Amino acid sequence: MPLISNSTAIISMIAIIMGVSGSGKSTIGEGLAEATGGEFFDGDDFHPQANIEKMHAGHPLTDEDRLPWLERLRQLIEDQEVKGKPTFIACSALKKSYRLILEGDGDPAVKFVFLEGSFALIKERLDTRKGHFMPESLLQSQFDALQAPEDAITADISQTPDAIIKELGAKLGLA
Numbered sequence: 001m002p003l004i005s006n007s008t009a010i011i012s013m014i015a016i017i018m019g020v021s022g023s024g025k026s027t028i029g030e031g032l033a034e035a036t037g038g039e040f041f042d043g044d045d046f047h048p049q050a051n052i053e054k055m056h057a058g059h060p061l062t063d064e065d066r067l068p069w070l071e072r073l074r075q076l077i078e079d080q081e082v083k084g085k086p087t088f089i090a091c092s093a094l095k096k097s098y099r100l101i102l103e104g105d106g107d108p109a110v111k112f113v114f115l116e117g118s119f120a121l122i123k124e125r126l127d128t129r130k131g132h133f134m135p136e137s138l139l140q141s142q143f144d145a146l147q148a149p150e151d152a153i154t155a156d157i158s159q160t161p162d163a164i165i166k167e168l169g170a171k172l173g174l175a
């Protein structure tokens with residue numbers, strides 16, 4: 001389902017697909033990358049192992065835990081900007097202060113895409129997800145930490161993945 005209708009390369013579009021655990025960041029980010037010929041990165045791959053182990057043990061991360069992770073993701077963003085390909089990064093980016101780190105000094109290439117959904121719907125999805133390190137028990141702490149962005153592109157996650165990808169492709173100017 002190619003979204004880009006012409007061969008014009010999208011220069012430095014870095015979309016941070018954000019939201020609580022289980023909101024669909026990886027599913028949608030991978031789908032957008034596939035649909036646009038862009039690149040997808042799972043933010044979890046940039047966590048220190050200690051963070052993964054802490055979450056797996058059922059403990060929420062602190063601002064201090066997340067700082068090195070966010071700094072590594074900012075470096076990824078800067079590395080990707082020179083490639084001139086659409087880039088999609090799954091990253092919870094729960095707080096405004098985290099988003100300020102990711103967007104550097106107001107980097108115009110960075111766009112936040114907020115996947116919005118209810119606790120009940122996301123809990124239901126996490127209950128059926130298998131083989132992931134993140135326990136469903138941490139979902140409330142994710143909502144507690146979430147500071148919804150005022151100026152992000154948003155999508156209602158009660159839709160199907162395909163419908164969300166199509167909607168976001170258009171909102172990102174990729175269709």
Ligand SMILES: Nc1ncnc2c1ncn2[C@@H]1O[C@H](COP(=O)(O)OP(=O)(O)OP(=O)(O)O)[C@@H](O)[C@H]1O
Nearest residue numbers: 021022023024025026027125129134157159160161
């Ligand atoms: N729009 C959707 N409709 C139905 N199921 C969905 C949708 N989006 C994602 N899912 C399913 O919900 C679960 C969570 O999705 P996903 O792992 O992509 O979320 P995530 O935000 O990346 O989670 P985490 O932050 O914990 O890695 C998966 O089992 C996925 O298949």
Ligand SMILES: O=C(O)[C@H](O)[C@@H](O)[C@H](O)[C@H](O)CO
Nearest residue numbers: 020021022044061092093134
């Ligand atoms: O900021 C955080 O608390 C973490 O990054 C979590 O969001 C996990 O990365 C993700 O949800 C599990 O895969």
